[in-house]
Amino acid sequence: MATDIATERPATQPPAADVPLRIRSVTAADMVTLVGAAAGALALDWVLYERVLPFSGALGFWVCWYVLFLVFYTSIASLQWDRLAVQDKVVQVALSTFGVLATAIVIDQVAYTLVRGFAAVRHSTFWTQTMASAGPLSPITVGGIAHALVGTLEMLALSTFMSVPLGIAAAVYLAEVGGRAARPVRTLVDAMTSLPDIIAGLFILAFIVLTIGVPKSGFAASLALAITMLPIVARAAETVLRIVPGTLREASYALGGSQWRTVLMVVLPTARSGLATAVVLAMARGIGETAPVLLVAGYSRVMNVNPFANWQTSLPLYTYDEIQSPETADHIRAFGAGFVLIILVLILFTIARRIGGGTPGELTRRQRRRIARQDAALRRMAERTMG
Amino acid sequence: MPSEAQTQVMPAVPDDTPRTIVARPSTGDKIFRGILRASGWSVFVITGLILVFLILRALKAFKFMGFAFLTTSAWITQSPQHFGIAAILPFGVLIALIAMIIAVPTGIAIALYISEYAPPRLRQPLIALIDLMAAIPSIIFGLWGLFFLMPRILGFESWLGRHLGFYKPSPALASNYANSTFIAGVVVSLMVIPIVTSLSRQVFSQAPQGEREGAYALGSTRWGMIRTVVLPFGRGGVIGATMLGLGRALGETIAVTLIIVPAWHFTFNMLQSGSNSIASRIAVDFSSYPDPRSMGLSALMAAGLVLFAMTLIVNTLGAVVIGRSRSGQATG
Numbered sequence: 001m002a003t004d005i006a007t008e009r010p011a012t013q014p015p016a017a018d019v020p021l022r023i024r025s026v027t028a029a030d031m032v033t034l035v036g037a038a039a040g041a042l043a044l045d046w047v048l049y050e051r052v053l054p055f056s057g058a059l060g061f062w063v064c065w066y067v068l069f070l071v072f073y074t075s076i077a078s079l080q081w082d083r084l085a086v087q088d089k090v091v092q093v094a095l096s097t098f099g100v101l102a103t104a105i106v107i108d109q110v111a112y113t114l115v116r117g118f119a120a121v122r123h124s125t126f127w128t129q130t131m132a133s134a135g136p137l138s139p140i141t142v143g144g145i146a147h148a149l150v151g152t153l154e155m156l157a158l159s160t161f162m163s164v165p166l167g168i169a170a171a172v173y174l175a176e177v178g179g180r181a182a183r184p185v186r187t188l189v190d191a192m193t194s195l196p197d198i199i200a201g202l203f204i205l206a207f208i209v210l211t212i213g214v215p216k217s218g219f220a221a222s223l224a225l226a227i228t229m230l231p232i233v234a235r236a237a238e239t240v241l242r243i244v245p246g247t248l249r250e251a252s253y254a255l256g257g258s259q260w261r262t263v264l265m266v267v268l269p270t271a272r273s274g275l276a277t278a279v280v281l282a283m284a285r286g287i288g289e290t291a292p293v294l295l296v297a298g299y300s301r302v303m304n305v306n307p308f309a310n311w312q313t314s315l316p317l318y319t320y321d322e323i324q325s326p327e328t329a330d331h332i333r334a335f336g337a338g339f340v341l342i343i344l345v346l347i348l349f350t351i352a353r354r355i356g357g358g359t360p361g362e363l364t365r366r367q368r369r370r371i372a373r374q375d376a377a378l379r380r381m382a383e384r385t386m387g
Numbered sequence: 388m389p390s391e392a393q394t395q396v397m398p399a400v401p402d403d404t405p406r407t408i409v410a411r412p413s414t415g416d417k418i419f420r421g422i423l424r425a426s427g428w429s430v431f432v433i434t435g436l437i438l439v440f441l442i443l444r445a446l447k448a449f450k451f452m453g454f455a456f457l458t459t460s461a462w463i464t465q466s467p468q469h470f471g472i473a474a475i476l477p478f479g480v481l482i483a484l485i486a487m488i489i490a491v492p493t494g495i496a497i498a499l500y501i502s503e504y505a506p507p508r509l510r511q512p513l514i515a516l517i518d519l520m521a522a523i524p525s526i527i528f529g530l531w532g533l534f535f536l537m538p539r540i541l542g543f544e545s546w547l548g549r550h551l552g553f554y555k556p557s558p559a560l561a562s563n564y565a566n567s568t569f570i571a572g573v574v575v576s577l578m579v580i581p582i583v584t585s586l587s588r589q590v591f592s593q594a595p596q597g598e599r600e601g602a603y604a605l606g607s608t609r610w611g612m613i614r615t616v617v618l619p620f621g622r623g624g625v626i627g628a629t630m631l632g633l634g635r636a637l638g639e640t641i642a643v644t645l646i647i648v649p650a651w652h653f654t655f656n657m658l659q660s661g662s663n664s665i666a667s668r669i670a671v672d673f674s675s676y677p678d679p680r681s682m683g684l685s686a687l688m689a690a691g692l693v694l695f696a697m698t699l700i701v702n703t704l705g706a707v708v709i710g711r712s713r714s715g716q717a718t719g
Contacts (some may be wrong), residue, residue, distance in 0.1 A: 059539050060546065088608035095504055098496035099513060102584070105577060106520050109531045116534070169426030177423050183710070185427045190706030192430060194582060194631045196638020196698055197525075198666045199437065202673075202691045206440040210679045227433060234430075259412065260419035281522065288524020291640040291666070295673055316526045320641060323530060338527055345522055353515060
């Protein structure tokens with residue numbers, strides 16, 4: 001169609017810049033059909049659900065509305081279009097709902113925890129106190145998460161310290177050495193990413209705690225966390241290493257670089273941002289794990305800053321323990337700890353998105369800005385010397 | 388190629404074969420590769436150690452109960468000892484199956500929406516959202532399921548029970564439906580959806596552009612193109628993603644533990660209050676046995692071993708299928 005318009009234009013006019021015709025996939029008829037079906041379904045649903053049928057409950061209302069909506073939409077669409085087009089549009093609408101549904105569930109979970117948890121985190125004592133002073137019937141103003149926060153951060157640091165070097169080395173093995181022998185390793189890493197998290201805790205309990213004799217502690221818990229984080233780091237890091245351009249490796253080899261120099265000085269630095277993302281994502285997963293910590297960290301109501309001796313508590317463990325108490329104040333504390341946990345996950349997640357996400361070698365906004373600054377400075381200097 | 392060209396010009400040189408090049412890695416490279424190989428194979432060492440130590444710790448329980456460990460549906464670890472996984476294993480499998488029935492179609496639908504329908508502007512945020520869903524701690528899923536979802540889903544459950552006709556408690560109280568296998572399954576499904584979605588989205592987006600355009604050129608609608616190009620291309624990935632998701636669902640611990648109340652007689656009646664699973668049994672029970680030599684701890688290790696073996700098999704099969712479908716990334 002764009003070409004038709006171009007040829008009909010009188011030749012005397014100077015040809016305007018060749019702007020591609022914007023093809024809109026959504027027409028007014030589409031929109032009216034959609035809105036009409038939604039409104040009609042809502043009306044019928046209200047009549048049926050609230051007046052005719054003996055149902056109740058918000059969830060059921062919206063499920064019924066959705067079913068009615070699909071029926072309405074299909075029938076209105078089949079009045080206007082042929083069978084194939086109707087099929088296409090109905091599928092599009094149905095699939096789009098699932099996208100909206102996923103968004104709604106995530107937002108709901110985060111918001112629900114944040115709203116319920118706010119009742120706890122607005123008390124400053126919640127941040128500064130441990131549970132040492134809180135009895136079973138203490139109000140929310142007494143007792144807090146200071147010990148759990150310290151425990152979580154220490155366990156996370158230790159487990160990151162243990163899992164990241166091993167995970168990245170395994171990823172480099174898969175991506176750089178490879179070969180036939182690497183295939184089973186990759187399969188097992190894939191399989192381990194969704195291994196039950198409680199098994200890691202059970203293994204550390206059976207091996208490190210009961211057999212070797214290391215007492216239950218933050219350190220034992222970090223070992224269990226490291227086992228769950230290792231495959232996540234390895235998997236994500238391998239994906240990143242694979243998209244490092246092969247030409248960079250070849251250039252390094254051509255300059256006489258050995259393999260270890262190529263990996264350490266070319267491949268890894270090129271993939272730096274992606275690797276950082278892999279690490280931070282694994283940390284976001286590790287920080288929320290309850291089951292591995294549950295079996296081997298013990299549970300402490302008081303501050304213990306030494307992860308190598310005595311029992312420690314992490315935030316998820318604190319939440320798990322508080323939610324099982326029958327007292328309302330304990331439930332509020334549990335949601336408060338959930339609040340902090342979600343905030344920590346969100347922070348880690350935002351960091352991961354900020355530093356990575358791009359392809360290797362692609363510059364971040366800050367790097368681009370720095371290069372632009374250097375460019376400008378050079379140009380100014382050049383102008384000054386010329387003038 | 389160059390050798391061919393030369394032989395054509397100068398046939399007098401008959402055997403102009405390329406030199407065989409032998410790459411001899413330097414000592415540094417050998418050490419480097421050794422370290423990398425050791426790190427790579429460490430996952431096998433870890434898996435092997437898990438197996439060995441769970442078996443060692445479980446021997447006592449296996450010796451005591453023998454084959455009856457698989458057929459007993461009780462968990463009495465004080466004398467007279469009588470325990471087995473005949474109730475908790477099928478309950479856990481049922482939870483996982485409910486989760487999969489919900490999560491697989493939903494996950495595929497979300498993946499298709501993201502890779503095929505979403506406006507390009509929304510695509511990256513949606514991918515981030517699914518990643519975030521995977522990173523939400525399971526304890527949060529547990530809290531949400533227990534306090535937000537459960538009160539709201541009871542009405543739906545009783546409706547299901549009445550109209551599908553398989554569960555009609557005599558006084559139709561809401562408490563008869565609370566803490567049921569079904570609710571646990573729904574919550575676990577939400578934890579499986581991100582796994583299914585992100586893995587199948589990856590394979591869907593790899594569907595070859597040429598074949599997509601071919602389908603359009605033959606007059607296909609978008610859905611027709613998806614049905615004939617994207618879905619067949621992504622089948623392997625979807626199957627693998629489903630199996631990895633199943634592994635996750637079988638082993639989910641904390642959310643399930645918070646939602647269910649323990650039950651000891653297996654029933655297919657998923658709406659009935661009370662359920663169980665191996666993972667949640669371990670999480671609840673481990674603290675009752677401070678003595679490392681106790682039968683109770685050994686029984687938990689045995690149950691854990693069964694869970695581990697089961698999920699390892701399911702996950703490995705899934706990973707093999709995923710690895711095959713990821714043909715573009717085959718080990719080179």
